[in-house]
Structure formats: structure tokens, C-alpha cells
Amino acid sequence: MWDFFATVRHRHSIRHYQSDMPVEREKLHAILEMACAAPSAGDLQSYHIFVVTDEGRRTRLSEAAFGQAFLAEAPACLVFCSDPQRAQEKYGARGRELYALQDATIAAAYAQLAAVAAGLGSTWVGHFDEDAVRAVVAAPGHLVPVALISLGYPAEIPEPTPRRPLGEVVTYL
Template structure:
């Protein structure tokens, strides 16, 4: 598979086969996430890997009842570390750490697709609940809950977008 195929073929999957995802595969996903671009190469992000059923159920509740979170074999919570970026970039560090976490989440999902796995970037959640469930240090900000598993569905591609509405050329 080439990169363009991964970009075009990846889908948000919310139904997973009853098949475990090995620790080595999860480690490979985290390595791919860590290869993502990062402001100042500070990598102001951390990952919480959750396989315990009761914690996955709690995360699903924190995600406003999104059951695909609980049904996946493993859930990776990606967190930003604003203080890490802030030491170099001051107030802009907050934004840069969130960008770092977002780029890592993208790479993680593309790597999952490349490995035959699927996931769903889940951004709608109660931050305080997630903090409590995972006992996160105060310095971290959860940015994405990413359930990962073997796909049990193949969602259709989303409708295209008129690029004239999205792209603005500023030339000579």
C-alpha cells in the first residue's frame, strides 16, 4: 500500500471483530505516532493504552455513551503536554502541544490502517471524566480517545468536497 492509498482508504470504524490486538502492534502504532511532526521536536504528547474492560466502559461513558470505545480491544488516549511546549514557546505552547497530539493521532490512525487495523478519532468527551478515569497528571490535556481493533465493517467513503470552497490561491 502506498501513502495515498492509506489516506484515501482509511475510514472511521466503530465496529470491531472479537479479536485481540497484540501489545507489539500497539507499540508499533505508538512508534508511528511518535514519528509525527512536532513543534521544536519537543513531542509534547503522551499516550495511555487501555485494555481493561471496566476502564474502556468508563471511557465510553465519558465519551457521551459512544459504545465503540468500549467495544474495541484496545483504546489509546492521546494527551497533549502544554507545559512541555510552554517551556520553550510560552503561551503558544498550549496550541503547539495540541497540534503535536493531533498530528500524532493522525499518524497513529494511518499506521493502524496500514496494519489492517481500524480506529475512530473520538473527540467528543468529558475531559474531567477522562482525567479522573485515567488519573491523569494535571499537566496533561486529553485530546483524543482512539479505539483500535480489527474492522467488522467497511464504511463507505464520505462525500467529496468542492475544493474551490476550501482552497484559496494567493499568487504573484
Template sequence: MWDFFQTVRHRHSVRRYQSDVAIEPEALHGVLEMALAGPSAGDLQAYHLVVVRDGDLRGRLAEHSGEGFLAEAPVNIVVCADPEHSAARFGERGRALFALQDATIAATYIQLAAVAEGLGSAWAGGFEEDALRELLQLEDHLRPVAVLALGYPAEIPEPTPRRKLNELVTYR
């Protein structure tokens, strides 16, 4: 089992999947539970996860997002923010910011849990929200923020370069 630092370092966007290898329900459940372990504003968990296993729907998600890897991966997880849930406690800041942050953190935890489970993942963000809402028959109040591909990798991606720490950090 990798420690935390190894897990983080081994997370790379996987864009090729073994499409014929299913994810065991226990493994999927474990990954989803880790999403719930993340922090959220007021502990409200203002997000909703739509797990898409159906091949036709994954194909449509791939078309809508322009990312073929969504069709190739056996599971897609559509991470939605629930702005009104956060707004009920935090008003406009909950609606415009906290719910998106809650959902994004959940997506990140899923990506890290996937590594620990021996799975790969990749984030697709280039979709039109209303089209996705209609395709998945999402309730109007949900805002899709990420579609995550999840599956066993068919490639070992090269690490991508990062900007330097001193470009991105200021000490006061």
C-alpha cells in the same frame, strides 16, 4: 503493502469492531511508534499516550464519550497534550496551540498507521476533560484531546463525502 495514497484513502472511521480479536503487541507497538514519527513544535513531542486495554476502563470511556465503539474495540488510545512541556520553550503559544497540534498530529499518525497495520480506528472527542482526567488518573498537566478506538474492523465503512477542493483552497 499499500502505498501512502492508498493508505490515506482506506482510512475511514470504523465504529464496529471484532471485540474478541486482540491486537498483537508487535502490531500495537508498531502503531505507537508511528505516532512518534510525526512532526512536533521544536521536536518537543508535547503529548502523552495512554493505552487502555482494560475492559472496564474502556466501558467507562465509552460512557464518558457517548461512543459504544470504544468499549467494543480491544484497545483505546487516549491522546493527551502536554501544554506545559511546550510552554517551557514557546510560552503561551506552546501552551495554547503547539501542544494541541503536536497531540493531534500524533493521533492522525496513529490512525494512518492503523490502516497500514490492517486495523481500524475511530476518534471520539465528545468527553469532559476533567472527568477523563479523573477516570484515568492523569497527571494534572495533561489535557486529553482524543480517545481513539483501535481494533480489527467488523464493518467496511462507506467513504463519507468531502467538500470540494475549490471551496477549501485559495491560491495567491
């Protein structure tokens, strides 16, 4: 088990997977539990997660993401949808327009880190046709797909990508 800092450092976008190595059910469950452990506005968890392992649907997800082939190659994909209606009931427009999206994205970020801790790789995919993704997972109309997280055993260990220097990103006051 890596400590938290090592886990964060070992997370890289993985775009090649061992497609013959499915993600064990227990690992999927553990990752989903970590996603749901993320903070959320009013503890409402204004999101829904679809777990796609079926090959036909993964192929359709890759098409919905404009041909990003690794989505079909990865044995699993988590489709994170925000639930603006749920957040709106308590928080009005701010819940609908901001909190639901934040809830869903924080949960997805936790899932990516949990994947690393479980020895898996992932990539966050945001470039997709929303309606096409909704159709693949048969999501009810009030859910908004916000992130596809491909999941599987890596077939590559990519070089870490550079980050902007802290001095450029951070202001101490």
C-alpha cells in the same frame, strides 16, 4: 503494504469492531512508534499517550464519551493528551495554547494512518468529558485529553463519506 495514498483513502471511521480479536502487542507498538514519528514543535513531543486495553476502563471511557458504545467494543483505545506545560517551557503562551495541541493531534492523526497500514480500523473521538477521561487513565492534572482513538479489527467497512470540493477549501495564489 499499501502505498501512502491508498492508506489515506482506506481510512474511514470504524465504529464496529471484532471485539474477540485483540490488537497484537507488536502492532500497538508499531502504531505508537509511527505516532511519535510525527513532527512536533521544537521536537518536544508535547503529549502523552495512554494505551487502554482493560475492559473496565474501556467501558468507563465509553461512558466518559457520553455513551459512545464502540469505545467499549474496540479492544484498544489510545488516549492522546497534550502537555501544555512542556511546550510552554520553550515557547511560552504560544506553546501552551497552540503547539501542545497541535503536537498531540498530529501524533493522533499519524496513529490513525498507521492503524490502517497495520490492517486495523479506528475512530477519532473528541466528544467526551475531559475530567472523566482524565480520571479513567489517572492522568496527572497538567495533561489535557484531546483525542480518544478506538482501535481494533473492523467488523464493518463503511462507505466513504463525501468531502467538500477542493475548489471550496483551497485557494491557489
